[in-house]
Amino acid sequence: AQSVAQPEDQVNVAEGNPLTVKCTYSVSGNPYLFWYVQYPNRGLQFLLKYITGDNLVKGSYGFEAEFNKSQTSFHLKKPSALVSDSALYFCAVRDDTDKLIFGTGTRLQVFP
Amino acid sequence: EAQVTQNPRYLITVTGKKLTVTCSQNMNHEYMSWYRQDPGLGLRQIYYSMNVEVTDKGDVPEGYKVSRKEKRNFPLILESPSPNQTSLYFCASSLSLNQPQHFGDGTRLSIL
Numbered sequence: 001a002q003s004v005a006q007p008e009d010q011v012n013v014a015e016g017n018p019l020t021v022k023c024t025y026s027v028s029g030n031p032y033l034f035w036y037v038q039y040p041n042r043g044l045q046f047l048l049k050y051i052t053g054d055n056l057v058k059g060s061y062g063f064e065a066e067f068n069k070s071q072t073s074f075h076l077k078k079p080s081a082l083v084s085d086s087a088l089y090f091c092a093v094r095d096d097t098d099k100l101i102f103g104t105g106t107r108l109q110v111f112p
Numbered sequence: 113e114a115q116v117t118q119n120p121r122y123l124i125t126v127t128g129k130k131l132t133v134t135c136s137q138n139m140n141h142e143y144m145s146w147y148r149q150d151p152g153l154g155l156r157q158i159y160y161s162m163n164v165e166v167t168d169k170g171d172v173p174e175g176y177k178v179s180r181k182e183k184r185n186f187p188l189i190l191e192s193p194s195p196n197q198t199s200l201y202f203c204a205s206s207l208s209l210n211q212p213q214h215f216g217d218g219t220r221l222s223i224l
Contacts, residue, residue, distance in 0.1 A: 006154075032210055043116070043202055043215030044155075051210060090154060098162060098209060099170060100145070104154035 002027045004093045006103035013081045014111050021076040021106045023091030031093055033074040035065055038088040038105075047089075050074060061085070081110045114139045118203050118216035125193060126224050133188045133219050135203035143206045144186040145170070145213070146178065148199040155202065161186055162209075193223045 003026045013019045025031055032051055036044040048059025055067045065076045074091060091103040116137045125131055137144065145160040147170075157170030161180040175197055177189040186205075190197060200220050204213040 034212070036213075036215075041217070043204075043217050044213070045215070046212035049210075049212060094209060098160065098168065099157060100209060100213070101157075101171075102147070102155040104152060 002093055002097070002099070002101050004091050004101050004103040006089075006091055006106045008106050009104075010107045010109060012109045012111065015083050016080050019078050019081045019085070019108065019110070021089050021091075021108060023074045023076065023103060025072050025074060025091070025093040027093060029096040031072075031074075033065075033067065034092040034100075035059065035063070035074075035076050036090045036092065036102075038090065040087075044090060047076070081108075083110050083112055086110045114214065116203055116205055116214050116216040118201075118219050120219060121217065122220050124222040124224065127194055128192050131190050131193060131221075133190075133201060133203075133221070135186045135188065135216060136184050137186075137203075137205040137214070138184065139205060139207075139214065140183065141205035141207055141214070142183075143209055143211075143213075144180065145204050146176070146186070146188045147202045147204065148172065149202060149218075150199050158188070158201075190221075193221075195223050197221065198223045 005024045034049045035047040038044045050057050050067045058064045094100045119134045146158040147155040156172045159178040161167045203216045206213040
């Protein structure tokens with residue numbers, strides 16, 4: 001069965017420092033991976049996805065993610081964090097079925 | 113403007129009183145889905161639909177019904193709501209499951 005794990009409930013980082021939000025997955029076939037962001041009182045917004053191709057995927061707002069097949073990971077990264085990046089981040093995965101599974105979310109707090 | 117519209121945004125009701133949460137999208141998307149978001153559990157899929165008249169159970173379908181009579185609409189029905197269905201609900205749509213999902217702004221349900 002497919003699953004996705006976000007091991008950190010919260011990540012704290014100072015503004016201007018690089019940030020990483022971790023995600024690991026388990027699928028029976030080829031993975032389709034996504035990152036979404038949720039701001040207060042809003043629905044989720046798409047950031048980036050990996051289907052095939054380059055392991056480094058670039059997305060919205062300066063975010064990128066690195067697909068690592070051997071470690072079954074898809075960590076979200078940004079070289080320089082902004083206070084406005086503070087939000088709830090979700091990793092999601094699907095395999096060859098029709099279901100999309102979301103992680104439990106990681107709250108990113110960027111301090112001035 | 114491309115959007116997914118959910119109504120109502122907030123609802124407080126009592127156990128056993130049937131309710132319907134509407135969801136409509138204006139992007140001609142094939143795929144639609146309902147999720148519930150609970151603290152510490154992330155988003156869990158309730159039902160999804162690959163196209164008109166095609167619906168399937170997600171991970172937590174008990175106590176819910178859906179229908180897809182038209183491409184743009186995907187209502188969520190709680191025939192006999194119970195307190196454990198108190199949650200934040202999101203509708204989402206996409207061209208296909210490999211494409212980014214567009215989320216509504218959510219419906220906060222409180223069942224007393």
